[in-house]
Amino acid sequence: MVSPFDLDGQVALVIGAAPGGLGARAASALADHGATVVTADLADAERTVDVTDESSVADLVAGVVAEHGRLDVVVNAAGVMLRKAYDETSVEEFEHVVRVNLTGTWIVAREAGRVMAAQGHGRIVNLTTVYAERVGPVPESAYYASKAGVVNVTRALAAELGPRGVTVNCLAPGVFYPTKMTAALGAAPERLEWFANRTMLGRLGDPDRDFAGPLLLLASPASSYVTGQVLYVDGGWSAW
Numbered sequence: 001m002v003s004p005f006d007l008d009g010q011v012a013l014v015i016g017a018a019p020g021g022l023g024a025r026a027a028s029a030l031a032d033h034g035a036t037v038v039t040a041d042l043a044d045a046e047r048t049v050d051v052t053d054e055s056s057v058a059d060l061v062a063g064v065v066a067e068h069g070r071l072d073v074v075v076n077a078a079g080v081m082l083r084k085a086y087d088e089t090s091v092e093e094f095e096h097v098v099r100v101n102l103t104g105t106w107i108v109a110r111e112a113g114r115v116m117a118a119q120g121h122g123r124i125v126n127l128t129t130v131y132a133e134r135v136g137p138v139p140e141s142a143y144y145a146s147k148a149g150v151v152n153v154t155r156a157l158a159a160e161l162g163p164r165g166v167t168v169n170c171l172a173p174g175v176f177y178p179t180k181m182t183a184a185l186g187a188a189p190e191r192l193e194w195f196a197n198r199t200m201l202g203r204l205g206d207p208d209r210d211f212a213g214p215l216l217l218l219a220s221p222a223s224s225y226v227t228g229q230v231l232y233v234d235g236g237w238s239a240w
């Protein structure tokens with residue numbers, strides 16, 4: 001029997017896939033399940049891409065299709081965080097975070113969505129956060145705003161692409177430690193403990209152990225009737 005998680009013959013593109021992050025874990029998980037995987041990031045990946053730049057994303061997607069003939073799965077794990085009080089954040093800083101996290105997600109989904117719609121098949125997985133529909137005690141207004149936007153962009157594109165056989169969903173991680181984004185939390189163990197205590201499981205997310213399963217669900221035939229959804233991968237944090 002073929003596993004519903006089998007990705008044999010499928011082509012996947014993972015953006016934000018430099019070593020050490022959730023994107024790199026996604027790339028490994030997809031390859032382990034049979035997909036041909038192309039990784040991209042600003043640096044340290046097979047391809048270079050800047051998700052804030054339309055032509056950079058268009059070239060990346062066109063290159064993958066030219067080389068592999070199709071594009072079945074896109075994971076957009078590119079993201080930036082800005083930990084700053086609202087009254088110390090410049091408009092330029094705010095807009096940069098929104099540009100990468102929200103506009104970049106939309107650009108990637110638009111470019112991939114066109115290819116997938118023409119094929120009649122595709123899976124787009126966007127990364128939001130446990131803070132998608134709430135905020136935390138740390139001042140990150142640009143990050144919270146951008147990631148809330150990712151949820152509704154996901155739903156909107158799911159509606160537009162659904163009739164063409166393309167699903168669009170979000171993963172909403174709690175705190176996965178360590179990645180490049182969360183490494184700095186190591187300097188504040190009491191904050192890590194606070195995050196762990198917010199969860200029902202009483203621990204932080206382990207990038208090597210806790211991310212691949214939910215990612216594979218949304219990227220594979222196992223989720224053929226799931227679209228426009230947010231899957232919280234947060235140890236129960238959002239369920240209290």
Ligand SMILES: NC(=O)c1ccc[n+]([C@@H]2O[C@H](COP(=O)([O-])OP(=O)(O)OC[C@H]3O[C@@H](n4cnc5c(N)ncnc54)[C@H](O)[C@@H]3O)[C@@H](O)[C@H]2O)c1
Pocket residue numbers: 015016017018020021022023040041042043049050051052076077078079080100104127128129130172173174175176177179180181182
């Ligand atoms: N680690 C966590 O606890 C956590 C929690 C919630 C959400 N997330 C989200 O998951 C995603 C991955 O986070 P991570 O923890 O692996 O962080 P990370 O910093 O390791 O990975 C993010 C990657 O995005 C890349 N990137 C940044 N700007 C880019 C751009 N303009 N174009 C292309 N790539 C760009 C970075 O180079 C980096 O490799 C992010 O969207 C993040 O917001 C992470």
